[in-house]
Amino acid sequence: MIRGDTAQAIRDAEAPLLRAGEPLMRRAARALADHVAQRLRQAGAAAPAPGARVLVLAGPGSNGGDGLHAAAMLRGEGIAADAIATAERLHEEGAAALREAGGTVHRLTELEPEQLSRLLGDAELVLDAILGIGGRPQVPADLHPLLAAVRASAAAVIAVDLPSFIDATTGEAAPEALAAEATVSFGAHCAGLLLPGGAERAGRLHLVDLGTGPNLPAQPAVLRLEDADVRDRFPHPGRDATKYSRGVVALAAGSEQYPGAAVLAVSGAARAGAGMVRCLAPQSVLDLVLRARPEVLGHPFPPAGEAPAADLLAALGRTDALVVGPGLPGEDPRVRAGAELLRAGGEGLQRGVIDAGGLTALAAGHRFGPDVVLTPHRGEAERLADRLDLDPGLPGPQLARALAAATGATVLLKGAVTLIAPGDGGPLRAQDDATAQLATAGTGDVLAGVLGTLLAAGLPGPDAAALAAILHGRAGRLASRGGLVPLVALDVAGHLPDALGTILAGAPL
Template structure:
């Protein structure tokens, strides 16, 4: 698990160590120099160009450049502000380096320096930076991009908010971010995550001074292995979990096939589909193991045993099944009565059926994409222009449900105020019709197996993303939604094998 903290939390954790005289900057610079040297193993006479700001971030870069020069690596530096970090600049000069002023470099000189650079070190601003590029640095950043030189970001990519991930247009994209003491939340969130590249954490012994609960988390293979619901030796189809899908319509019959495939291939003990007979005929041609319930509404007593309900894939918001499914999952009338269902997923048309009067348990997962989230926010009196992380949290707070906000970075907000989860497992090839239906079925299966809303949503997001990568051969080839469902067992097997090896 990766734990992310706000800039304020990291500063507070550093303070006791700084007050005790710990040279944190020198430790960070030493680790940074070592990491840069690893990236420069190939060239015979490697060259580094440091973009050094005036603050501590620039100091980290200059101290690291001094150490690199001591290893025989040619390190140049450009001061990107009027001032510079005095200690770092002195160490750099003592090592034989020259700190060039940005104003003194004409465009041709700048291009020449970049053409010679095997790597650029982005040390312009750190965790105190704002998501705004000053006009006088625009040309410099454009020239860096044009040069094609790989970028290593120091602590955070410059002009990315370290706490929120908000990123300025024109900020540099890093191959890797070497971050100090703790992972900054903004490196895991939309905006910052796209610019950070691989995040390499340098341990500065801050753990005892950081909050017990991080602001953002990202789960990995170890957490999937630990939390995945494996059937016991004496398991039955009922003990593994029964998921019922209120899905598919004459207009969108395939949604039921896809949701059922996602549920079945994730390991459901039984998948029930509640739909018109024409939809069930299509489902059963693809998934003969599904139990069909031809119905125009949802009656749990008539359906039989179920542990989780998925409502909405392929349905309109005014479909009687949609309304019935959403109402069954809602606790607006008080505590759940025996005829209601307390675990499930509301997706697609079901999301548009949610109103201000609805309230859900935390083991109900809402799965909007941004457009659906905006519409739901407007109905609930929430500002739809909020950044994604804030919007997901606001929707979870307002509805009581766990909210999975789809996107390049998948955000999972638990209703209990716990850490926001930000997963980056997917590929852009998943941006195709029907993949969300597969995901809804997957979450339903994990809820039926007994996982909590946040765990079911997060593990499903991880597996869905990995299956998408397998189906598209690492994100290079197109895929269709059914490909994702069919690659789920292989994706899970890869995760379990890797975490246990």
């Protein structure tokens, strides 16, 4: 599990060590230099390839000092490393160390465009050490040409602590901020590395232990679950398992207008490992569902005699979690009845998913428990915020938290980075496992089914949401061959077992 902390929490964790005289910059620089040297080594080689060159973009503060000291250490190991000072001020101790090691510190203001182009052309790696955790998501005009030249070069970028021009706490990023191949963080990962904006520019994350861990808050600002967390949390059936003990999930899904949504949602539920899948839908939709998934139990709606929807839902029999909304228009009676069954304090179910059309039934005053998960995309989240008298223009992390606080439910806000705000006020989760190829009709229905299965198996709402996001994203990557080719939603459901099996086996994906 990766934790992300606010900029202030990280500063507070470093302060006692700095007062005690701990050489944090030297430790950080040593770890950075080791990472760079490892990155430059050829496969199986004991040393970097001959001629490998490193160029540091050194800002005026401690972040620039980290990069300059690392460059000096690389020089001492036979790796050509130089720097460009991006501001008038410079970390003088780091600059002196690099010069003493034989390196050159170029002043950006003194470089002609062709000189800059030549320096970048000769570099295999660029270390982005312009700004640290105090940086803002705005790029000064005089640095635009430098960043554009880096992007135009063939050099890979490694961010020092975090990419420059990103808010370390919120993830807000300047459009011109460099995208890194990897980020080497010192002491703690900034929350912004895990959130939209920062996550797209951070690349692979590497954490250097500086001894600050014991001084960090008990509760981080953001968490990201990794494969090991899936292995720890995914429910495995025992030898005495039954279809009921594995979890029964019911889905109120599909309509005359959107019949395929039911097929997609029940397929996601079934392929994620449900013990039993029930589907509540019109008979024409059930016919379609059963042709695709004969193991599903169909419950016709509306029933003969037009029994109230709530009575029908309650009569489903043993059900551990209820999914309401995929393929349902807002006026469908299953929408309001399903939401009522999941509301806190009632006699209905306490675990479930409210998705798509089901979200239209929610209004101010509706309260749920944290094992009920709302799954809006951005547009749905904004419309729901309007109805709940919240600001629909909030950034994604704040909007998800506000919706969770207003409803008591866990909120899974879909997007390139999936944000999960627990209904019990725990740390925000931010999962970055997907591919842009998932931006196609019906994939959200598959996700709702996967999530319903994990809730039915007994996972807490936030864990179920995070695991569902991971499995859904990885299945999408497999179905699209790593994001290279288009996919359709049913492909995602079909690749769920392979995605899960790869994670459980500890194999790279």
